Amino acid sequence: MSVSQPVIRLKPKVRPQTFLHGVPWVYDNEIVTDRRAKKIAPGSLAILEDAERRPIAQVAVNPGSRLFARILDLDLKAEIDQSWLERKLARALALREALYDLPYYRLIHAEADGLPGVVIDRFNDVVVVQANAAWIENMLSELTVALTALPGIKTVYKNASGRARGLEGLDDVSEVLTGALPDVPVPVPMNGATYMADLSGGQKTGLFFDQRPNHAFAARFSKGARVLDVFSHVGGFSLAALAGGAKSALAVDGSEAALSLAAEGARRMGKTDQFETRKGDAFDVLAKLAEEGQTFDVVICDPPAFAPSKKALEAGLRAYERVARLAAPLVAEGGYLGLCSCSHAADLSKFRAASTRGIGRAGRSGQLIHTGYAGPDHPLHPQLAESGYLKALFYRL
Template sequence: MTTRPTVRLRPQANARRIRHGFPWVYANELVTDRRTKALAAGSIATLEDNDRRPLATVAITPASKIICRVLDLDPNADIATDWIKARISAAYTHRERLYDTPFYRLIHAEADDLPGVVIDRFGDVAVMQPNAAWADQLQDVLADALVEVTGVTTVIKNASGRARSLEGLDEENAVLCGAAPDFIEVPMNGAIYIADMIAGQKTGLFFDQRDNHAFVKSLSQGATVLDVFSHVGGFSLAALAGGAASAVAVDGSAAALDLATRGADLAGFADRFKTRQGDAFDVMTQMQQNGLGFDVVICDPPAFAPNKNALDAGLRAYERVARLGANLIVPEGGYLTLCSCSHTATPDKFRLACVRGIGRAGRRAQLIRTGYAGPDHPQHPQLAESGYLKALTFRIF
């Protein structure tokens, strides 16, 4: 292995935290001399503590607030094909134990020991987001390892998202191997979802809500259902699979609603499914003004609080969603599921915002379930950001 650069922690940095598995080094924890600043983004380096004792193998991005990502606690680890294959193989073994169909999140970044890398599997197709500079540079090695370990035949690079811009990376999508289909049918919870492989959000479908979809499905026999911020019909199609009398999907994207309609048609739900395009807040307000009510309402908005600076405004938005959603539950009562994918909105803060919103609607509630992402989205035990998803289901009176 060729000699590689070394970088060193500042005296005030907590080396023990790194030894115990914390996966990041922040810019204010690292000695950033001229030599360190000159390193190319994505460079593999040896991290030393303040006494120059080797700590770990890291990838460095000098311009990022997360200046180092810990790749391996072995300071001499060779970050090459065999290393990558071993990480993918360990993650693959876990998913194959969980699911009997090849549709799941295969790699969940730091929690699967591949920092900054997200990979979702859609049968023979894998969609990869190399959101860190080191992974972007090794994208072909990652793709080859994916094919060898899992047997997929197509690997698509999705370069959208805020994380890549923070690393100074481009937004250019690419097919790294194989031939990419435009759409893939994904069976899940008795429904059929249509994933857009090329122009869809993120990797084309959100697998993280699988278990929360299943719970809403269990509540939906004979129910009227409203699915707000529906994307491709995640909750509404699952509810129809559970025997819902009807479901309405609301989203701002006509393309997403078209895919939801296609999924409903394929599953035989078309006669019970409707869509409404528009701003979710406006649509919910209009529905309330028109006296509409539903037995089950789900609101799964985008991240209203993507960072700490947006937290206060984000919590107010979640409170407003809760108020509007509670107002649309039929007077005799029903169920309201409220979701957040903002890691800065901690479970306690999100729950309190939801409770305030329900109270402002003049309704009472029982919290009957707290849900998170499924087990194919493991949480890194030292990284709160990896436990971003919360789904609270209330019984409304």
């Protein structure tokens, strides 16, 4: 805590225990937003006080955002500096090294790892940083030094894509912060499959590590199966299924670049003859496959976030229901249907209800055999439902 740090204060009816007990976000309607508070520069560190002017925590402030402050440390004497970042990174790394034999994982999962608004994915000696909060944007140089102090990390790349940075008033300029970014896609081994990650031109950080346990679960019932992977990206479920002994796999996506990476992954696995791709709108392709009379033993649909906010919830739930309604008829009798959602606004019960309704409207019925979540390198913050965004439902129809 520095004597020069600005101070923000909770409104009288806001309970300070909320934040002392772990809630990491303070919204603008919970703060006394007087002229002094509004003049604090975005990303500044400040002291959060209760209505009686008693200090509660050190926070990062952005007056231009509805999320006015993020809790950084309840220790008022802590120095939020490079050494502080190094301790957070070391603690996060210890968990991942206990979980995984190879250095391919999410290293930092934002609030759940004590670094609010920060996402870092690791690809061997390269880390891709999504700095989605103004405070960490201001500390990128310290973060870069702290990251390269970790064993084996040589390159730090800042990925500035995504709507979160826009909400914080940050730029969309991606850049190498240190080291050299590979000029070709990086092969990533997971679940016996090989995935090709485009670290600078792909979606998000280039690969979705969160689905790792769900890929593995689907592969368990894919031996000898005909598999359909819709919204496949770089072949998430289809390549895992082939690694698990699937007879064939068809990957469907709207991105030719993503499908090319999936095909390269299949080639490196020696599975080219068992792998096909089809580019197109997923809803259109699902309808077309039904018209063709095609069926599959395993169908997995892993769409983008149809409900990224509460405002989009109802439309998103209708989209999830439609996916289920179109996918269910393609599942052979006794086959399996996997339906996924990465929308934090659509909680598990609402997503499950929409999916089950869609299956019923397709004239099918079945057992819900498994509910999956993100892997343990994407830990859940107990006081932040948004950190548990991923749901995967597996039905036997």
